[in-house]
Amino acid sequence: MKWGFLTAPKHLVDGQVRLARCMASRFDGSYEIDSWGFDQEIHAALMSLGKARWDVVVDGLVNVPQTGPVLLAVQRRFGLSEQSVVSMALASAGRRVRRVGIPGPVVFEAPMRLTGGVMADPAEVRGLLRDGHVVAVPMRRSLISTSPGSLDPVVLEPAIDLGVPVLPVAVHGSELGRRWRVVIDPPVPPPMEDGRLGAIEMAGMAREAVDAVSRDR
Amino acid sequence: MRILITGMGGAIGTGVAQKLERDPDNEILGVDLMPPRRHLRRAKFHLVQTGDISLRTTLIRDFDPEVIVHLGVYEPHARSNPLDSTRRTRAVTRSVFHAGLDCGSLRHIVVRSGIEVYGRERGTALRPDEDTPINPTSRFGRALAEVEESARAFSSLRDIPVTILRFAPIIGPYIPSPLGRYLRLPVVPVVAPVDSPIQLVHIDDVCDSTVAAVRARVGGVFNIVGEGAVTGSQAARLGNRLIVPVWGPGWQLSKLATAAFGSPLPEHTAEAMRRGQTADGSRAHKELDFVPARTTRECVEDLYQWASIVRVDVDRSAA
Numbered sequence: 001m002k003w004g005f006l007t008a009p010k011h012l013v014d015g016q017v018r019l020a021r022c023m024a025s026r027f028d029g030s031y032e033i034d035s036w037g038f039d040q041e042i043h044a045a046l047m048s049l050g051k052a053r054w055d056v057v058v059d060g061l062v063n064v065p066q067t068g069p070v071l072l073a074v075q076r077r078f079g080l081s082e083q084s085v086v087s088m089a090l091a092s093a094g095r096r097v098r099r100v101g102i103p104g105p106v107v108f109e110a111p112m113r114l115t116g117g118v119m120a121d122p123a124e125v126r127g128l129l130r131d132g133h134v135v136a137v138p139m140r141r142s143l144i145s146t147s148p149g150s151l152d153p154v155v156l157e158p159a160i161d162l163g164v165p166v167l168p169v170a171v172h173g174s175e176l177g178r179r180w181r182v183v184i185d186p187p188v189p190p191p192m193e194d195g196r197l198g199a200i201e202m203a204g205m206a207r208e209a210v211d212a213v214s215r216d217r
Numbered sequence: 218m219r220i221l222i223t224g225m226g227g228a229i230g231t232g233v234a235q236k237l238e239r240d241p242d243n244e245i246l247g248v249d250l251m252p253p254r255r256h257l258r259r260a261k262f263h264l265v266q267t268g269d270i271s272l273r274t275t276l277i278r279d280f281d282p283e284v285i286v287h288l289g290v291y292e293p294h295a296r297s298n299p300l301d302s303t304r305r306t307r308a309v310t311r312s313v314f315h316a317g318l319d320c321g322s323l324r325h326i327v328v329r330s331g332i333e334v335y336g337r338e339r340g341t342a343l344r345p346d347e348d349t350p351i352n353p354t355s356r357f358g359r360a361l362a363e364v365e366e367s368a369r370a371f372s373s374l375r376d377i378p379v380t381i382l383r384f385a386p387i388i389g390p391y392i393p394s395p396l397g398r399y400l401r402l403p404v405v406p407v408v409a410p411v412d413s414p415i416q417l418v419h420i421d422d423v424c425d426s427t428v429a430a431v432r433a434r435v436g437g438v439f440n441i442v443g444e445g446a447v448t449g450s451q452a453a454r455l456g457n458r459l460i461v462p463v464w465g466p467g468w469q470l471s472k473l474a475t476a477a478f479g480s481p482l483p484e485h486t487a488e489a490m491r492r493g494q495t496a497d498g499s500r501a502h503k504e505l506d507f508v509p510a511r512t513t514r515e516c517v518e519d520l521y522q523w524a525s526i527v528r529v530d531v532d533r534s535a536a
Contacts, residue, residue, distance in 0.1 A: 029454030035344050035446040035495040037414045106339055110411040110493065113343070123342040123349040127497045 015048030037113030153199035168209035223289035226251035232424035378436030389420030390523035406471035409462030413493025414446035
């Protein structure tokens, strides 16, 4: 949205009202969380607040299946906004994103899980894909936008084993700015090998695909 | 079919025996160090103390079971202190598998374990599946890992399928459970600022899944967990309990306080409350055709509907 800042106050109020409702449900235990610790209501509230902060333009949303599992290989520069921006981009298609990688000390784990964070562990990725979720795997940080970082092949293995499409996602924007652009490419072709070798091959192909998208910008 | 049940004196053992004895073709023998908790119509029971390995071994060899259901696994602070529970679990497990080597008719073993075997070390999966390597981080988890290891060793020696059922913390009215006791305290300490999810399984689902495993005769490992999840604070609020958020060293103090009020918190329960513990139960749905009847939330609701005094109808037909 070009003039997104005009609607920002509306989204800000909406997000705060939703958050207040979430806090109220904490008092009587009436909220719902899933077995990964994800709370849909808190996620929806944060998406509203996100709309107040960022204007997100998405290209290639048609590449994301409307239902069923999908793994996103997401480009990361500073790593502060990219995952949230991608979550907002997919939320516009009615899909909630689970983000792989919970940083920092143990005390952050439960709050991060409330908003869709999971450990960078193949068991968690396998379970999410088996249950038909969208899983976003961040690439390693790279401050140069046209040279994306590498991907951890270990967390790609479940996608290969289960035959889940892996979509490269390039993210463009400035941490201090409002406007972000998310480009989702068609799925990376399946690797020739199975198991770890296939995952390494897949990681390389996904990185090359994000690299190509970034250069075409 | 001749079925041996170890740990028949517990709520699970008694429940499983009651369900299995409904089939007139089943002949059931149970051993435990405590008598059964309900009346059994046909199943035979022998009271055997922990140290009486020779009696337990003789009983098992003489019965020559076709199926062993090993439920003689004792949770710390359920009915025994942590040291005794480990000692009892180890003694019963060793003697059962030792005697099983001489049982010519044996065709299948079902073993009780728990999702505590996965452990909750920093950075590990909250929701592991059966393919996740085990890495227990509590006394009970390590005891369960020992039981599983013995079962696997026995299976490879005798080439007999072993079904390992990894249960979520077992909850239900009338069963001694450290987590159930803790959540029923009037004031429940919980982790601040946000606590992690836990999954539970109802005692009736535990019995049903064990019976399903006996009937299916499929070897392998299966997580048995109720659908959905709750946090410790959510569970306490559903029961209209007051919650006290604690953090860091406050947790040690709250453990001492709850122990003083009759609810000692064992290591594995404290770990679940602090770090969360869930598991992927989809394999049991597919391969055992078993879906727990109660969700985790329903387990919690059932726990709080437990009346202080319950009048039980006496089954006079058996008298």
